[in-house]
Amino acid sequence: MNWTTATMTTPDDARTASAVLTINNMHFQWPRNATAWHIPDLQLRAGEHGFLHGASGSGKSTLLALLAGLTVPQSGKITLLGQHFSSRSRRQRDRLRADHIGIIFQQFNLVPYLPAIDNVQLPGHFSRRRRERVHDALYDAARHLLQTLAVPESLWRSPVTALSVGQQQRVAAARALLGAPELILADEPTSALDTDNRDRFLELLMDQARQANSTIVFVSHDPALGRRFSQHHDMQQWQEVPA
């Protein structure tokens, strides 16, 4: 797919195209679950950092699953880089995700039998675009990110399971950042850390995202983290609880 030749027809399309991510009038409900969500309008531009908070069960991970194209809404529209993401086939969404989205999962989802340095290179094996963005020098890009994110070099070749939680989390962040994807989705990645390590991790993540001009959607139940972000959204405002 060629992102540069998308045809613009209406002012709405043009507004959407200048954004990395938009949601318009989206309704979503899991099967056999009474809670539903309605998001009338949400937009994040290149380099913007959004903070999504809300109590347990308010739908934070659900929204990230929608933004990652792992599931699709019943109605309305999610647009990624000017493309109507949520109307694409599963295969097309998988491709768009691999090329344009870096995900930091709550449980990191690292491949346990692979060393840290190999885990970081994985997105480059699944996406030619991300490989090209590091000029095919995957190993060098992974080294650079691990260095920047302060993972000790002596651990790069160890299986990730031998690393501390904080170190695994920084490996997961390096993997998400490889090849400078336009969008980073982070699902409560700091929940297992003490305050100092949490703050340090956030600083490193946001510095790297700024350098790549990546947009971030960061999810947390802890509103105290919000002060670092330019946009704030409370999940509860979009929740439709049945009467």
Ligand SMILES: Nc1ncnc2c1ncn2[C@@H]1O[C@H](COP(=O)(O)OP(=O)(O)OP(=O)(O)O)[C@@H](O)[C@H]1O
């Ligand atoms: N795959 C799924 N299938 C059906 N229901 C789901 C699924 N995933 C989540 N839910 C339901 O959606 C609601 C919101 O869950 P979600 O995990 O998105 O909340 P959350 O805000 O991320 O919670 P937490 O902070 O505890 O991780 C819950 O009622 C949950 O049971």
